[in-house]
Amino acid sequence: MAGALADRLALPRRELDALHHGPGWVKRPEFEAEVEQFTAGPCWVTEDQYRRWLGDLLWTRADTVVWLDLPKRTVMTRVVWRSFTRAVTGRELWNGNRESFRNWPDHDHPIRWAWARYEDRRIRTEELIARFPELTVVHLTSAGDVRRWLRGLGS
Numbered sequence: 001m002a003g004a005l006a007d008r009l010a011l012p013r014r015e016l017d018a019l020h021h022g023p024g025w026v027k028r029p030e031f032e033a034e035v036e037q038f039t040a041g042p043c044w045v046t047e048d049q050y051r052r053w054l055g056d057l058l059w060t061r062a063d064t065v066v067w068l069d070l071p072k073r074t075v076m077t078r079v080v081w082r083s084f085t086r087a088v089t090g091r092e093l094w095n096g097n098r099e100s101f102r103n104w105p106d107h108d109h110p111i112r113w114a115w116a117r118y119e120d121r122r123i124r125t126e127e128l129i130a131r132f133p134e135l136t137v138v139h140l141t142s143a144g145d146v147r148r149w150l151r152g153l154g155s
Helices: 002-009 016-020 031-039 057-061 072-089 110-131 143-152
Strands: 064-068 136-140
Touching (some): 031 057, 064 110, 136 143
Parallel strands (some): 064 136
16 A cells, blocks of 8 residues: 555655564664654655554654554455465565565464454554544545545546
8 A cells, every 4th residue: 555655646655664674584773763764754655563663753744644444354364365475485575584384373473463463553543543633544444445545646
């Protein structure tokens, strides 16, 4: 979604996973400084992650939040398919890192993380929206909503 939005609006995009994960899935020490730097610019697109390290930074600097509030079955289908595809292809993700089936049992694997945190993420997002009433919020609750909204942006 972030990529499609950035392409559609011709805005710079930074993928937080790419900035966060160094070789061996270790957090890069430059992570916070790099996020600080690109969010200081007037226009940018990224995903809302890594709150543990970034706190409210993204929310204080954003003017619009696009909330993909998709059903858990949709989220899980996509996460499982993405992890399966990455494990089968062995495609490099960031800084030499690759997903593997042997990592699926890990407590922080994306599949387990998405399942365990689904409700907490929804509640946290609702709380953040309440705390930042000045932000424009686009709340999309289905894949159809996402397609229609992106089409409405034009090209």
